[in-house]
Amino acid sequence: MIKKAVLPVAGFGTRFLPASKSIPKEMVTVVDRPAIEYVVKEAVAAGIEQIILVTHASKASIENYFDRNFELETTLEQKKKFELLKSITDILPQHVSVVSVRQPQPLGLGHAVLCAKDIVGNDDFAVLLPDVLVKDESAQNDLANMIARFDTSSMAQIMVEAVPDHLTDQYGIVDVSTSPAEGQSVVMQGIVEKPKVGTAPSNLSVVGRYVLPVKIMQLLEQTPKGAGNEIQLTDAIAMLQKTDAVEAYRMKGQTFDCGSKIGYLKAVLHYGLSHAELGNDFRALIKDLDI
Ligand code: G1P
Numbered sequence: 001m002i003k004k005a006v007l008p009v010a011g012f013g014t015r016f017l018p019a020s021k022s023i024p025k026e027m028v029t030v031v032d033r034p035a036i037e038y039v040v041k042e043a044v045a046a047g048i049e050q051i052i053l054v055t056h057a058s059k060a061s062i063e064n065y066f067d068r069n070f071e072l073e074t075t076l077e078q079k080k081k082f083e084l085l086k087s088i089t090d091i092l093p094q095h096v097s098v099v100s101v102r103q104p105q106p107l108g109l110g111h112a113v114l115c116a117k118d119i120v121g122n123d124d125f126a127v128l129l130p131d132v133l134v135k136d137e138s139a140q141n142d143l144a145n146m147i148a149r150f151d152t153s154s155m156a157q158i159m160v161e162a163v164p165d166h167l168t169d170q171y172g173i174v175d176v177s178t179s180p181a182e183g184q185s186v187v188m189q190g191i192v193e194k195p196k197v198g199t200a201p202s203n204l205s206v207v208g209r210y211v212l213p214v215k216i217m218q219l220l221e222q223t224p225k226g227a228g229n230e231i232q233l234t235d236a237i238a239m240l241q242k243t244d245a246v247e248a249y250r251m252k253g254q255t256f257d258c259g260s261k262i263g264y265l266k267a268v269l270h271y272g273l274s275h276a277e278l279g280n281d282f283r284a285l286i287k288d289l290d291i
Helices: 035-045 057-066 070-078 082-089 109-114 142-153 164-170 216-221 233-244 261-273 279-288
Strands: 003-007 050-053 099-103 127-128 132-135 156-162 172-175 185-187 190-193 205-210 246-250 256-259
Touching: 003 035, 003 109, 035 057, 035 127, 035 132, 035 142, 035 261, 050 057, 057 099, 070 082, 099 256, 109 142, 109 216, 127 142, 132 205, 142 156, 142 185, 142 205, 142 246, 156 172, 156 233, 164 205, 172 256, 190 233, 216 233, 233 246, 256 261, 261 279
Parallel strands: 003 050, 003 127, 050 099, 156 246
Antiparallel strands: 127 205, 132 256, 156 205, 172 190, 172 205, 185 246
C-alpha cells in the first residue's frame, strides 16, 4: 500500500505575485483554509499517512500550520472556545504525520522529488503538486483509484485530463494510443514535458498527481536538465517507461489551478458554494450581485 506522499512546496510562486512575495502561495486561503490543506486532505482521503513536504526557508508557515500551536490551544481552552479549539486541532487525523525536507536550490520538480529520497526510503510513493486542487467528493477519490490500480498492477500511475490544444505547451503531455475513459488507466507510449503547440502527442495533460515506484529515485539521479533548464519529473518517468509499463489515469474530478490568479478565483467560487456552513449565504450573495 502507498502510505507516503511527497508535496513539493519550495517554489516561489511567481504566477501569484505580489501575494506570494511574503505569503507562500500554498498558504493563500481558499474560503476558510489554506490551499495546501485541500491537497493534504485529498492525500489523506486516499490512505496516505505520511506527508513529506519538500520546502524552502521562506515557507515555514506551511510547517507551522500542520504543527500544534500550544499557546493558541491553551488560550482557546481557557476561554472555553471549544469549537474553535477543535477546528485547529482536528486539521488532520492523529495517524497522519507531516515531515519536511529542504530543497536547497530551485533545480526543478524532478530535483524536488529527489530531495525526499531518504525519507521515502524503500517505499513506493505518491506525488501531489499543490498548485492544483482536485475536487472529487466521491467515496473513492481519483488518487485512491490510482493507488488501488498501482497495488494490483505495480504500474506507475500518472493522472491526466484533457486540455485545449493551444495549452499543451504548459503541461506534461502523455502519448496514448486510445484515450482512457474517466476513472480508467491505459498504458502510455510516452510522456513529454511542455511540447510546443502543434507537436503534442495528445491533448491529455499531466495534472500533478503521480503514483510512482521507488525506483524513480535512481532514475531522477541520472536525469539531465530538460525543459526550462530544470530536472524534470516528466523526463524521469519517460526513462522509467522505457523499461516498465506506465499508465495514464484519466481523472473524474474537477481541477482548479490555484497557481494562477483566475484559477484561484474559480476555486474560491466552487469551494465557497459547496461549503457546508457558508455555501447558502455565499450563493445568495452572488445572486445579489445581479450579474
Ligand atoms: C509541472 C509538471 C507538468 C505538469 C504541471 C501540472 O509543471 O512538470 O508536467 O503538467 O506541473 O500543473 P509546472 O506547472 O510546475 O511548470
